[in-house]
Amino acid sequence: MLSPTIEDALNEQLNAEAYSGYLYLSMVAYFESIGLKGFAKWMGAQTREEFFHANKFYNYIIERSGRVSLKTIDAPPNQWESPLAAFAAAYEHERKVTGLINDLVGLAREEKDHASEIFLQWFVTEQVEEEASVEEVIQKLKLAGPQGAGLFMLDNELSQRVISPLVAAAMTGIPAPAA
Numbered sequence: 001m002l003s004p005t006i007e008d009a010l011n012e013q014l015n016a017e018a019y020s021g022y023l024y025l026s027m028v029a030y031f032e033s034i035g036l037k038g039f040a041k042w043m044g045a046q047t048r049e050e051f052f053h054a055n056k057f058y059n060y061i062i063e064r065s066g067r068v069s070l071k072t073i074d075a076p077p078n079q080w081e082s083p084l085a086a087f088a089a090a091y092e093h094e095r096k097v098t099g100l101i102n103d104l105v106g107l108a109r110e111e112k113d114h115a116s117e118i119f120l121q122w123f124v125t126e127q128v129e130e131e132a133s134v135e136e137v138i139q140k141l142k143l144a145g146p147q148g149a150g151l152f153m154l155d156n157e158l159s160q161r162v163i164s165p166l167v168a169a170a171m172t173g174i175p176a177p178a179a
């Protein structure tokens with residue numbers, strides 16, 4: 001059983017993860033609009049990962065006999081000045097999410113909710129990877145320059161990204177009911 005405080009906080013994070021998916025889906029549309037199919041594919045994989053994260057919170061709340069409470073998802077921006085500006089925004093967003101996860105871990109500790117603290121450890125590790133993968137693209141974008149052959153090559157490289165089998169399996173249907 002979840003305490004009302006933890007239940008509320010987990011529902012807030014479910015919403016934050018859904019917003020992340022929405023934000024990256026908007027970036028997919030932006031990359032499509034400027035003909036960068038590889039960037040769009042990379043960000044599409046990122047979008048699916050975010051909805052997978054939201055799904056993990058959804059299932060965990062139910063598993064702990066809590067009540068899922070879906071909230072309004074804010075509209076994300078739909079335009080960026082450049083691919084670099086979009087990835088810089090993604091990086092800032094990931095840093096914000098890392099802060100939210102850290103706050104949640106602190107709250108679980110305060111509430112002596114050890115199960116939630118253990119559940120959240122997956123996200124602590126995931127956020128390290130999330131920030132690193134976006135930062136890696138930013139470094140490459142800076143090397144490639146704003147247009148021309150460098151950007152074309154990077155677009156080709158980013159088109160190779162595949163989503164993990166774990167995420168792919170989780171995205172094949174509606175959230176699984178708790179056992």
Ligand code: FEO
Pocket residue numbers: 017020049050053094097130
């Ligand atoms: Fe779900 Fe990118 O953090």
